[in-house]
Amino acid sequence: MQLSARLRMLPPMNLECTTAPPRRASCPTCLRPQTTCICRWIASVPFDASLLILQHPMETANAKGSARLLHLCVPGSVMLSGERFDPLLLSAQLHAGARTPLLLYPGDNAEVAFAPEPVPASRLRLVVLDGTWRKSRKMLHLNPVLAGLPRLSLRDMPASHYRIRKAHAPHQLSSFEAAAYALSVLQNDRAGPAKLAHLLAAFDGFVDQQAGYAAVRGTG
Numbered sequence: 001m002q003l004s005a006r007l008r009m010l011p012p013m014n015l016e017c018t019t020a021p022p023r024r025a026s027c028p029t030c031l032r033p034q035t036t037c038i039c040r041w042i043a044s045v046p047f048d049a050s051l052l053i054l055q056h057p058m059e060t061a062n063a064k065g066s067a068r069l070l071h072l073c074v075p076g077s078v079m080l081s082g083e084r085f086d087p088l089l090l091s092a093q094l095h096a097g098a099r100t101p102l103l104l105y106p107g108d109n110a111e112v113a114f115a116p117e118p119v120p121a122s123r124l125r126l127v128v129l130d131g132t133w134r135k136s137r138k139m140l141h142l143n144p145v146l147a148g149l150p151r152l153s154l155r156d157m158p159a160s161h162y163r164i165r166k167a168h169a170p171h172q173l174s175s176f177e178a179a180a181y182a183l184s185v186l187q188n189d190r191a192g193p194a195k196l197a198h199l200l201a202a203f204d205g206f207v208d209q210q211a212g213y214a215a216v217r218g219t220g
């Protein structure tokens with residue numbers, strides 16, 4: 001049987017649009033209620049490396065989650081929601097366009113960085129797992145295709161601006177920040193720092209908006 005035929009027979013991946021319809025009118029772009037729409041923070045920032053975001057389902061409805069904003073800011077990025085992915089479909093996403101996937105994740109020994117393969121960023125795909133540390137480890141365990149990817153780990157990163165999640169220590173970057181730093185580091189030209197600043201400004205605006213809601217609720 002040809003591969004294309006087999007792919008059609010497999011059940012579709014659990015895409016983010018399969019969540020239950022919201023009760024309140026929601027923004028078709030950021031999928032949040034119209035009253036808390038975050039679309040004003042969308043800044044279109046293209047990078048040489050392409051971006052695949054794999055979001056754990058528990059993050060999908062998290063109002064403080066920043067992965068969707070990242071997806072909306074990086075043209076051509078793909079965001080899928082799921083815990084266990086079909087291996088064939090996942091591999092197709094990872095290698096689409098003949099790009100080399102690179103997982104943004106620490107190695108087993110956190111001090112060891114897996115050096116990216118010597119390929120230009122224009123042929124790389126950065127793969128980001130969006131979930132708590134525990135959930136992202138589970139995603140690796142359930143998807144050997146991901147666990148076997150070459151890894152990129154960030155070192156000597158500045159403190160996170162992600163003050164809206166209580167469990168977040170200053171040295172722990174959000175998915176948005178980690179991906180933004182990695183994409184800028186991988187960038188071939190000298191535009192990396194400017195692109196990073198552009199993205200982080202969007203992130204800061206988003207965080208300010210969320211912190212405002214928390215203050216109103218008295219939970220900040």
Ligand SMILES: [Zn+2]
Pocket residue numbers: 027028029030031032037038039
């Ligand atoms: Zn919106």
